Amino acid sequence: xxxxxxxxxxxxxxxxxxxxxxxxxxxxxxxxxxxxxxxxxxxxxxxxxxxxxxxxxxxxxxxxxxxxxxxxxxxxxxxxxxxxxxxxxxxxxxxxxxxxxxxxxxxxxxxxxxxxxxxxxxxxxxxxxxxxxxxxxxxxxxxxxxxxxxxxxxxxxxxxxxxxxxxxxxxxxxxxxxxxxxxxxxxxxxxxxxxxxxxxxxxxxxxxxxxxxxxxxxxxxxxxxxxxxxxxxxxxxxxxxxxxxxxxxxxxxxxxxxxxxxxxxxxxxxxxxxxxxxxxxxxxxxxxxxxxxxxxxxxxxxxxxxxxxxxxxxxxxxxxxxxxxxxxxxxxxxxxxxxxxxxxxxxxxxxxxxxxxxxxxxxxxxxxxxxxxxxxxxxxxxxxxx
Amino acid sequence: xxxxxxxxxxxxxxxxxxxxxxxxxxxxxxxxxxxxxxxxxxxxxxxxxxxxxxxxxxxxxxxxxxxxxxxxxxxxxxxxxxxxxxxxxxxxxxxxxxxxxxxxxxxxxxxxxxxxxxxxxxxxxxxxxxxxxxxxxxxxxxxxxxxxxxxxxxxxxxxxxxxxxxxxxxxxxxxxxxxxxxxxxxxxxxxxxxxxxxxxxxxxxxxxxxxxxxxxxxxxxxxxxxxxxxxxxxxxxxxxxxxxxxxxxxxxxxxxxxxxxxxxxxxxxxxx
Amino acid sequence: xxxxxxxxxxxxxxxxxxxxxxxxxxxxxxxxxxxxxxxxxxxxxxxxxxxxxxxxxxxxxxxxxxxxxxxxxxxxxxxxxxxxxxxxxxxxxxxxxxxxxxxxxxxxxxxxxxxxxxxxxxxxxxxxxxxxxxxxxxxxxxxxxxxxxxxxxxxxxxxxxxxxxxxxxxxxxxxxxxxxxxxxxxxxxxxxxxxxxxxxxxxxxxxxxxxxxxxxxxxxxxxxxxxxxxxxxxxxxxxxxxxxxxxxxxxxxxxx
Numbered sequence: 001x002x003x004x005x006x007x008x009x010x011x012x013x014x015x016x017x018x019x020x021x022x023x024x025x026x027x028x029x030x031x032x033x034x035x036x037x038x039x040x041x042x043x044x045x046x047x048x049x050x051x052x053x054x055x056x057x058x059x060x061x062x063x064x065x066x067x068x069x070x071x072x073x074x075x076x077x078x079x080x081x082x083x084x085x086x087x088x089x090x091x092x093x094x095x096x097x098x099x100x101x102x103x104x105x106x107x108x109x110x111x112x113x114x115x116x117x118x119x120x121x122x123x124x125x126x127x128x129x130x131x132x133x134x135x136x137x138x139x140x141x142x143x144x145x146x147x148x149x150x151x152x153x154x155x156x157x158x159x160x161x162x163x164x165x166x167x168x169x170x171x172x173x174x175x176x177x178x179x180x181x182x183x184x185x186x187x188x189x190x191x192x193x194x195x196x197x198x199x200x201x202x203x204x205x206x207x208x209x210x211x212x213x214x215x216x217x218x219x220x221x222x223x224x225x226x227x228x229x230x231x232x233x234x235x236x237x238x239x240x241x242x243x244x245x246x247x248x249x250x251x252x253x254x255x256x257x258x259x260x261x262x263x264x265x266x267x268x269x270x271x272x273x274x275x276x277x278x279x280x281x282x283x284x285x286x287x288x289x290x291x292x293x294x295x296x297x298x299x300x301x302x303x304x305x306x307x308x309x310x311x312x313x314x315x316x317x318x319x320x321x322x323x324x325x326x327x328x329x330x331x332x333x334x335x336x337x338x339x340x341x342x343x344x345x346x347x348x349x350x351x352x353x354x355x356x357x358x359x360x361x362x363x364x365x366x367x368x369x370x371x372x373x374x375x376x377x378x379x380x381x382x383x384x385x386x
Numbered sequence: 387x388x389x390x391x392x393x394x395x396x397x398x399x400x401x402x403x404x405x406x407x408x409x410x411x412x413x414x415x416x417x418x419x420x421x422x423x424x425x426x427x428x429x430x431x432x433x434x435x436x437x438x439x440x441x442x443x444x445x446x447x448x449x450x451x452x453x454x455x456x457x458x459x460x461x462x463x464x465x466x467x468x469x470x471x472x473x474x475x476x477x478x479x480x481x482x483x484x485x486x487x488x489x490x491x492x493x494x495x496x497x498x499x500x501x502x503x504x505x506x507x508x509x510x511x512x513x514x515x516x517x518x519x520x521x522x523x524x525x526x527x528x529x530x531x532x533x534x535x536x537x538x539x540x541x542x543x544x545x546x547x548x549x550x551x552x553x554x555x556x557x558x559x560x561x562x563x564x565x566x567x568x569x570x571x572x573x574x575x576x577x578x579x580x581x582x583x584x585x586x587x588x589x590x591x592x593x594x595x596x597x598x599x600x601x602x603x604x605x606x607x608x609x610x611x612x613x614x615x616x617x618x619x620x621x622x623x624x625x626x627x628x629x630x631x632x633x634x635x636x637x638x639x640x641x642x643x644x645x646x647x648x649x650x651x652x653x654x655x656x657x658x
Numbered sequence: 659x660x661x662x663x664x665x666x667x668x669x670x671x672x673x674x675x676x677x678x679x680x681x682x683x684x685x686x687x688x689x690x691x692x693x694x695x696x697x698x699x700x701x702x703x704x705x706x707x708x709x710x711x712x713x714x715x716x717x718x719x720x721x722x723x724x725x726x727x728x729x730x731x732x733x734x735x736x737x738x739x740x741x742x743x744x745x746x747x748x749x750x751x752x753x754x755x756x757x758x759x760x761x762x763x764x765x766x767x768x769x770x771x772x773x774x775x776x777x778x779x780x781x782x783x784x785x786x787x788x789x790x791x792x793x794x795x796x797x798x799x800x801x802x803x804x805x806x807x808x809x810x811x812x813x814x815x816x817x818x819x820x821x822x823x824x825x826x827x828x829x830x831x832x833x834x835x836x837x838x839x840x841x842x843x844x845x846x847x848x849x850x851x852x853x854x855x856x857x858x859x860x861x862x863x864x865x866x867x868x869x870x871x872x873x874x875x876x877x878x879x880x881x882x883x884x885x886x887x888x889x890x891x892x893x894x895x896x897x898x899x900x901x902x903x904x905x906x907x908x909x910x911x912x913x914x
Contacts, residue, residue: 090604091603100603104501212618238411556713561760562760562809567760571756
């Protein structure tokens with residue numbers, strides 16, 4: 001018996017070891033630096049996927065590109081014919097999973113939500129947000145046959161309806177949830193998680209990060225949900241909901257326009273030891289973002305190819321997302337707003353506890369490389385002047 | 387007749403499934419699930435995952451690794467606890483307490499300890515990505531499976547070892563057996579049925595745990611990963627197909643262990 | 659030969675504290691002698707046997723087997739217990755060959771010797787393929803005896819080996835044991851609570867009560883012994899009288 005078990009153990013190691021799915025090319029020309037890049041796999045990080053899928057176009061048009069070594073997993077970052085770094089793409093997941101992976105040293109560059117990164121920085125992790133990725137793209141979705149058709153009718157239904165409305169959200173620090181809660185507060189709608197409290201008019205239901213709200217929608221366990229794309233587009237595509245409001249339009253009016261969502265961040269160590277590589281990577285993101293904005297069909301195609309979502313879903317999702325890679329004043333103001341909100345709910349308990357919002361944003365962001373990358377691209381005529 | 391009776395419940399399930407899928411955006415049709423099952427080597431066109439067969443292989447290998455490690459560590463420790471009073475007093479309370487903690491609860495701890503390391507990263511460092519399957523044997527996943535399987539195996543082994551009749555041990559000693567021979571010729575065979583029971587229970591837990599364990603970040607293959615991703619991307623036919631494959635593999639695994647248990651315990655008299 | 663020198667054995671129990679199972683016992687068995695230790699349940703006779711077998715260390719005193727002080731299980735000593743202690747997962751042949759397997763003999767040799775031992779104890783060769791639970795009590799005891807004899811011990815310790823079988827079978831087994839002993843002439847120390855069995859089998863009967871020997875009775879009757887002869891019955895009564903303590907009337911003594 002012991003022998004059988006030993007054989008199974010050895011086989012389970014040897015069999016995979018025989019896997020030679022990636023033939024080893026000659027290592028001449030292998031870039032000197034290996035970095036791991038964490039991402040989530042959906043269209044908020046489209047800039048990365050467009051760069052990965054359109055390597056040849058980038059090589060011809062820009063001279064800076066990703067050369068596929070193992071599709072979807074390993075790419076060489078090449079600039080002007082020189083391999084700068086070998087990048088390993090790791091799908092770490094959304095929310096706090098990306099900064100958590102970074103804190104364990106598994107990734108050096110990460111694409112993810114601005115709030116989780118800031119939370120980890122609050123705990124003393126040496127992370128910096130080095131460029132924005134996109135803003136907006138968060139919606140309020142209601143049941144397809146709901147009488148609610150827009151925000152005003154939602155407010156009426158919440159305040160005057162026979163029963164409280166149950167609205168799902170994916171994570172406590174999700175941007176969509178924070179915006180929605182503030183909007184409810186601005187409208188004077190009592191809300192919370194306690195369904196037993198008779199005063200509550202909107203009951204918030206956490207359907208779990210990365211999990212889909214669709215089963216809850218189909219079983220009518222919730223009346224609607226707030227979430228980022230492409231989850232919204234999936235629900236509509238499946239016939240399980242309708243968009244009644246974009247969260248950017250929620251009250252206080254104008255506060256949520258271009259609200260920051262995802263960003264690129266890196267460890268301070270990486271910024272210190274490989275600034276050239278990081279700058280080249282940021283150039284790639286800048287160029288990719290520009291391409292997304294100028295060729296939406298390409299963006300939809302690339303998104304569908306990478307995420308494997310139906311093209312119709314990406315077609316509905318991408319136009320609602322604002323892809324930016326250069327930090328603007330509006331973006332920085334949006335970051336200040338997030339810092340305010342997180343501080344108000346006393347979620348900053350470390351370095352940022354009691355620190356003013358603008359100082360928090362200045363501390364967690366390190367945008368010089370991004371701006372330098374943009375300047376270089378403008379000098380070469382690869383990016384429009386501001 | 388036996389086959390007919392055995393088919394009643396599956397038939398009822400299929401019927402219920404058929405009716406549930408009609409007009410549902412979430413419950414996939416039987417046909418769509420079958421379509422996934424009959425193309426196990428195809429890259430899923432609408433799911434960010436490896437083919438079903440690759441996922442099954444990755445899951446099987448992870449479980450094989452974790453379960454084997456659990457058996458190789460739990461059986462000796464169980465024997466020690468069962469036969470040595472000092473070891474029993476030292477280890478039993480901790481084992482009893484740890485056993486009631488669901489292995490899934492250890493997932494965050496495993497991530498913190500092991501991260502994304504694997505035999506491939508240990509052996510090949512930065513080139514780990516070239517060794518796909520080996521890299522998929524994430525230590526964190528294997529550790530969680532080990533946690534799930536270890537305690538039932540160890541505790542059943544300990545119970546079996548403690549129940550070995552002293553008369554049998556003394557008989558072997560009188561025939562000249564030393565400690566190792568007493569262990570191999572008396573204790574192990576006597577405790578064999580209990581060990582096999584532990585292996586069966588542990589094997590079942592190991593297989594069930596893999597589904598939760600495969601939500602580890604950085605995992606791209608495996609049946610559990612496929613279920614989670616299918617849920618996220620609302621491509622539920624993959625989730626259902628994965629569940630069916632999980633059930634089939636789990637049944638096979640249990641069947642094999644049951645055969646082993648029958649073989650090991652065939653000396654036990656059957657009461658009629 | 660077996661020699662006990664001032665052997666005492668004490669057990670410490672939570673309920674009763676120190677219990678002296680054997681007290682200052684001296685006994686010598688010469689080579690080739692068939693000695694029965696006779697006594698009621700709890701008199702210490704099994705403890706005495708276990709001390710001789712090296713399975714329990716004496717609290718005081720020493721034991722010698724074949725001239726060597728016993729420290730652990732001595733060589734060339736076989737033991738047959740009341741239940742036989744056959745390993746239930748092994749077939750009869752494998753049980754009988756266990757000692758040879760432990761000694762490292764090769765499979766063909768083990769098989770041949772084991773089969774010979776099985777035949778010697780009066781069992782058919784087909785029994786070799788059976789598992790212990792498929793045998794009757796008497797057959798199991800024969801197998802246990804075959805296992806002990808297979809290793810060709812010079813000393814055989816037997817702890818009430820026939821106590822759990824019916825009377826006719828017991829008589830058969832006793833007769834067969836005597837035949838085997840007559841051929842090999844080991845030194846046998848046979849524990850029993852049956853006076854009749856002791857008188858039938860032994861060259862010498864050692865009577866024990868409460869951890870001590872109270873009498874040693876030589877049995878000079880020629881073999882095979884007639885259970886109904888006057889001499890046999892007379893010896894039965896003599897042995898009975900050796901249990902002088904009135905409390906023995908309550909003890910489990912099988913007078914047959």
